Amino acid sequence: MRKIEFNELKLKNINDEETFYQVYLKKLQKNINTDNNILAPIKQYEIFFLNILGGKLILLNKDYINNTDNTNSELFFDYSIALKVYNLMLDIIEGIEAEENEFNELYKNERLQEDKEIEQLKKQDDILFQNRKDEYNDVINTNICNNYLILKEENKQLKFQNEKLKEEIKQLSLEKSNNTNFFQRLINKLKNKK
Numbered sequence: 001m002r003k004i005e006f007n008e009l010k011l012k013n014i015n016d017e018e019t020f021y022q023v024y025l026k027k028l029q030k031n032i033n034t035d036n037n038i039l040a041p042i043k044q045y046e047i048f049f050l051n052i053l054g055g056k057l058i059l060l061n062k063d064y065i066n067n068t069d070n071t072n073s074e075l076f077f078d079y080s081i082a083l084k085v086y087n088l089m090l091d092i093i094e095g096i097e098a099e100e101n102e103f104n105e106l107y108k109n110e111r112l113q114e115d116k117e118i119e120q121l122k123k124q125d126d127i128l129f130q131n132r133k134d135e136y137n138d139v140i141n142t143n144i145c146n147n148y149l150i151l152k153e154e155n156k157q158l159k160f161q162n163e164k165l166k167e168e169i170k171q172l173s174l175e176k177s178n179n180t181n182f183f184q185r186l187i188n189k190l191k192n193k194k
Contacts, residue, residue, distance in 0.1 A: 002072045003049045009064055040140075041132040043075035043125075045082040047089060057093060059086040076122075077129035085121050088114050 046065065050058045059082055062075065076082035092111050139145050 001048055001074050002069075003051060003055075004058075004065060005051050009050075009060075009066065039136075041077060041129060041136055043077045043129060045076040045079055047074040047076070047082065047086050057086065057090055059083065076125050077132065078125050081121050081125040081128070085118050085125075088118050088121075 044062050045059060046062045047057065047059050048065075050056050062073075074085075076085065092114050
């Protein structure tokens with residue numbers, strides 16, 4: 001597991017470590033929405049130690065980290081699995097910190113069980129990731145996918161053209177309205193002169 005410095009995070013308007021941690025804890029998602037786009041699967045959720053407030057264990061999308069050195073990274077594909085591992089790791093770390101040395105032996109079996117569960121979750125995440133990669137490769141190499149991508153691009157172009165035509169119609173309507181008003185005023189002047 002790698003250690004990240006506070007200044008290596010991509011933050012918006014948060015300069016204080018305590019503020020960041022409070023916002024982070026409030027916004028830590030319980031699950032993640034998935035979309036149906038055809039994108040290559042990547043392991044994007046990382047568990048790492050952040051060097052703030054004496055060191056905190058953090059689960060974050062790796063896109064929010066400026067440090068590109070992925071040595072010793074704990075990356076996950078599935079957010080729900082990453083969240084379970086994160087909570088187990090927090091439980092282990094907080095348990096060790098809170099216990100006195102003589103009580104460490106009492107909870108050793110419990111921590112070993114949590115370590116086994118973490119390893120099983122990591123294997124499960126790897127299997128999910130591999131399955132998704134296989135699905136992606138199967139889909140991306142088909143004519144259906146190629147046709148879908150072509151249709152998607154055509155749809156984008158048609159929407160653009162549609163917007164242009166709407167704007168032209170709006171302009172023509174304004175011009176027609178102005179011409180109608182001009183002729184109406186001219187007719188009214190001629191009627192008034194009689």
